[in-house]
Amino acid sequence: EKERAFIEWYPRGYGVGFKVTDRLFETQTKYQRLELYETEGFGKLLVLDGTVQLVEVGEESYHEPLVHPVMLAHPNPRRVLIIGGGDGGTLREVLRHETVEKATMVEIDEMVIEVSKIYMNVARGAFEDPRAEVMVGDGVRYLRETDERFDVIIVDSTDPVGPAKLLFSEEFYRDAYEKLNDKGLYITQAGSVYLFTNELLDAYKAMKNVFDRVYYFSFPVIGYASPWSFLVGVKGDLDFTKVDVERAKKLDLYYYDPERHETLFQMPKYVRDLL
Ligand code: AG3
Structure with a gap:
């Protein structure tokens, strides 16, 4: 089975990623694109405009x-x-x-x-x-x-x-x-x-x-x-x-x-x- 991941891309192709098991929510708010994932080992992951805001485990x-x-x-x-x-x-x-x-x-x-x-x-x-x-x-x-x-x-x-x-x-x-x-x-x-x-x-x-x-x-x-x-x-x-x-x-x-x-x-x- 294909493994799914969320990767935040920084400049020059530097990535920070998490294995994700589920996308729980996704919407375009008045200000930004909001995504919420369930990760394999760090709880939920909150993303705004493609950038990681927090993972529950370790925030x-x-x-x-x-x-x-x-x-x-x-x-x-x-x-x-x-x-x-x-x-x-x-x-x-x-x-x-x-x-x-x-x-x-x-x-x-x-x-x-x-x-x-x-x-x-x-x-x-x-x-x-x-x-x-x-x-x-x-x-x-x-x-x-x-x-x-x-x-x-x-x-x-x-x-x-x-x-x-x-x-x-x-x-x-x-x-x-x-x-x-x-x-x-x-x-x-x-x-x-x-x-x-x-x-x-x-x-x-x-x-x-x-x-x-x-x-x-x-x-x-x-x-x-x-x-x-x-x-x-x-x-x-x-x-x-x-x-x-x-x-x-x-x-x-x-x-x-x-x-x-x-x-x-x-x-x-x-x-x-x-x-
Ligand atoms: N505040 C966001 C910090 C910036 C993260 N930037 C990034 N991943 N490129 C986090 C909100 C937590 N209270």
Whole structure:
């Protein structure tokens, strides 16, 4: 019998694939093509415009490094904004922090939220948490217009190419900087280190023009072309090289190791030389 696979093709013919046993759902939403598969060994696979968003088994290898380093570097993160993240994984990890009073999530595509709710349980109750405010809308516009201020802003978007491109623009970073409290942290996923090096560089330079300090780090993510990059923008007197390991103990993390926070900052030398 013929084996079926889903392969995400990156530039220059680099592929990341999973054996799949079933296609559970497929639709063209208002914004993108959405596919959901059952995989042989990694649970369900969510795909947007042909790019892997997550596999259920191992999604924490993305959500933990996206959320916890900034949350643990901030002394008291109470108000958090998430842009994107329709599957609810980022929201779930944010709400594990007891300091959080309110977590606002702005996802542009309602279908991503609905399909995630119906077919997966990545959110594990996060959408029903009284501290969560989930909105369907354009994150760029929301950030420009809101009167709210945040301690941490997390961008859990698709890649820095195509529809999410605006989320990697200097103008957007300026809005984010303005909407952070005097001490605040901004983090965005920034694509594959090897395959989107130029996009990573562009985003880094644009962030440098806006934030008081900018850090880059990488992490191996299950389902993406690893290593994956993340960019952190700092506003005010905060040190992203140090995290609160005491608070971290309660979180019982699986992938990101706060006691080895410094290991996040490893980058291939050619990339560090370019940054
Ligand atoms: N956010 C998507 C990260 C980008 C993946 N890119 C790719 N596979 N080319 C993921 C949503 C999970 N909350």
